Amino acid sequence: MDAEFRRAIILENYQHPHNRGLISDDKYININTNSKSCIDQIDLQIKIEDNIVKDIRFDGEACAICTSSTSIMIDSLIGKSVGEAKVIIDNFENMINEKEYNSEILKEAVVYSDISKQPNRKNCALLTWRGAKEAIDKNEQNKKTD
Secondary structure, three states: OOHHHHHHHHHHHHHOOOOEOOOOOOOEEEEEEEOOOOOOEEEEEEEEEOOEEEEEEEEEEOOHHHHHHHHHHHHHHOOOEHHHHHHHHHHHHHHHOOOOOOHHHHHHHHHHOOHHHOHHHHHHHHHHHHHHHHHHHHHHHHHHHO
16 A cells, blocks of 8 residues: 555544544443553443444544544444454554554554554554453453343
8 A cells, every 4th residue: 555545544534533422322331542652542432232343432632643543443343243353453453563464354454554663653553442452351341240
């Protein structure tokens, strides 16, 4: 993927992020993500029903990389089973950390494949993906205690 096309995708998802805005619904798992090294602070809401990621919402203050990465993550995970979502998240984390990953699983999220060249931006790209993983784990723990 050429650099200009990558930038265009990132900019589009930063300027027009998907599912921005939180809602009041107790069926959502709420996760706060915040960076210790910059302004990024995103609240995530994830709705999982019948082992499917039904919806993800977000709001907060964040840089272009974090906001666009969140928007792309939302598109990547909604409609996926919990198992599929975990595989996508693991592949994204591997890509960012320069480990082996499957680019076909990541689809549009591969725009961040060069982010490791800017180590200070890795956390920006990963922040809400880690939050989504935390929400999925929380959902699984809640199912075990029910």
